[in-house]
Amino acid sequence: MLEKDHKTIFTNWLEEHSSSVMKVARAYTLTADECQDLAQEILLQAWRSLANFEGKASAPTWFYRVALHTAMNWQRKDKRRRSRQQPMLEVQAVPMDGPSSAEQAQQRDTVEQLYQAIHQLPKADAALVLLYLDEMSYREMAEVLGISESNVGVKLNRAKKSLSTLMNKESHGS
Incomplete structure (x- = not known):
């Protein structure tokens, strides 16, 4: 090339x-x-x-x-x-032409909680969640991770449950 x-x-x-x-x-x-x-x-x-x-x-x-x-x-x-x-405190700015400042603050808090929860997942699960958040298809996720599409589905469901549990703990703990 x-x-x-x-x-x-x-x-x-x-x-x-x-x-x-x-x-x-x-x-x-x-x-x-x-x-x-x-x-x-x-x-x-x-x-x-x-x-x-x-x-x-x-x-x-x-x-x-x-x-x-x-x-x-x-x-x-x-x-x-x-x-x-120390954990990152700032979050990328939400565009000003969107929701009100109260809604922006809520979105920032939610995004921060999501990333804190992702940090707690095993590396492979965190990678899978990132691919999912980037709206990749199961086929694309399978190619990136070198696993089968059906395995992506199983692992993604488990990762979502773990993430949900972590997010719920975080929201109840704060």
């Missing part, structure tokens, strides 16, 4: 999939700085890996797979340092 083509493809994919990168980075980090660091690491790994893209999977599937594997490896390497971090 020519360098120019490589750059064009990467730039196009980045425009299309940057929100996925940020979702993955946010789910595997506790602070805004760590989130940005991991997002940069994911993009660097995607750039390095682009030459190995064979087209066997769709671009979104490949990009998500790179993001998840990079995040899991990053988390494993930095576990000790990350155990001393």
Whole structure:
């Protein structure tokens, strides 16, 4: 692949999939700085890996797979340092032309609770929930995770139940 083509493809994919990168980075980090660091690491790994893209999977599937594997490896390497971090307090801003400020505050609280609950899930379940939140099909989730579609359904149902339990504990505990 020519360098120019490589750059064009990467730039196009980045425009299309940057929100996925940020979702993955946010789910595997506790602070805004760590989130940005991991997002940069994911993009660097995607750039390095682009030459190995064979087209066997769709671009979104490949990009998500790179993001998840990079995040899991990053988390494993930095576990000790990350155990001393404080949870992220800020939440990405909700557009001002939408709901009232009270509704925005409620949405931010709900999103923060969701990410706190996702942090408590096992890594594989967290990855599956992120794919689900990104509205991927069972087939796409199966390709990213390397499991069967029926296994995606079973694992996703279990992850949803765990997430619901964690969210209910969080809302009753606060």
